[in-house]
Amino acid sequence: MKKIIVALITVLSLILMSYPHISHAAPKGYEERPVELNVNGKFISTDVHPIMDNNRLFIPIRSLASMGIHYSWNATTKVTTLKNKNGEYLKITVGSTTAYKADQPLKMDQAAISKGGRVLVPIRFVSEALGYHVNYEAIRKIVFVNSDDYEFDMNMITQDDLLSARRAAISLPITTDFKLLGLQGTYHEYSFPVGRADAYFLLDGRHCTFVEIKEGKAIAIGQYDDTDRSRTAGKVPPNMVYDTDPIMKPYNKGSVLFMENRDGTAKAAYNDENGKRVELKTKINVYSDIIQPLPDYQ
Known part of the structure; x- marks a missing residue:
């Protein structure tokens, strides 16, 4: 029991040492964070991030290829033609709030836009018109798009490959009832229990959100404000005591941190078998690269 408490204290010290340093380097507001795109359980790399405009989310038409949607663009007429795997067509004109599906007019809340040399279309309208489901998760600013036949495989979380399991874990939209x-x-920082992928807590620069996968x-399942530990929600009690609160039980053997940086890189941090702090750094090409390969015991 003493060894467990010592290990937990070491891990928590690691968290508390790194967390304030990162949060102090957060000059930008939440609204300026780019929106990430996840399609059928996979994060998508785009040359232009999705943007939020007037509470509507727009994505570049090039991103639609990851959804199995073919597209063409006529620069003269400013019309993009989209086709799903069932052969259904949707025509959208930049600047117009009227789209056409099988020559039938459809009203759009907002028109497609052009920005930075890219055409962006309202993702919810396009997805639902062509048979996809859209879920926007505000906690991390991620839009999830799933086809009708997509179903998450829980075996992805319980597999022996922890790298793939943890990447699958962060590819699920976070839901909450509080x-x-x-x-x-x-920024985002994930802390997973050593050897597990079925739970994590997410640090975002101010709040800590505890997540379990079932x-x-x-x-x-709960949240606290790191600037005022008396402010909590869900199953986190005010002024939570780390070494005794049940919500920390999955982390009794320690935890592994995966941290997003602001320079296109990510860092992983953990204690090795001798209790020595180890830090790794990698380039992020797609959001899920935050989770890096680690030794099997981690």
């Missing part, structure tokens, strides 16, 4: 304390989201769903 009122969030707020949204910061200027039956193919990532469920937020």
Whole structure:
């Protein structure tokens, strides 16, 4: 028991040492964080991030290829033609709020836009018109798009390959049944229990959100405000005591941290078998690269 407590204290010290340093380097607000795109359980790399405009989310048409949607663009007429795997066509004109599906007019809340040499279309309208489902997760600013036949495989979480399991874990939209304390989201840091992928807590620059994965769903079970530990929500009690609170039970053997940087890189940190702090750094090409390969025992 003493060894467990010592290990936990060491891990928590690692968290508390690194967390304030990163949060102090967060000059940008949550609204400036780019929106990430996940299609059928996979994060997508785009040359232009999805953007939020007037509470509507727009994605570049090039990203639609990852959804199995073919597209063409006529620069003269400013019309993009989209076709799904069932052969259904959708025509959208930049600047127009009327689209056409099988020559039938459809009203759009907002028109497609052109920005930075890229054409962006309202993702919810396009997805639902062509048979996809859209879920926007505000906690991390991620839009999830799933086809009708997509179903998450829970075996992805329990597999022996921890790298793939943890990447699958963060590819699930976080759901919650309590009122969030707020949204910061200027960076993301995940802390997984050693050797596991079925739970993590997410640090976003101010809040800590505890998540567990059950039956193919990532469920937020509680949250606290790191600037005022008396402010909590869900199953986190005010002024939580780390070494005794049940919510920390999965982390009794220690935890592994995966941290997003602001320079296109990510860092992993853990204690090796001798208790020595180890830090790794990697380039992020796609959001899931935050989770890096580690030794098997981690």
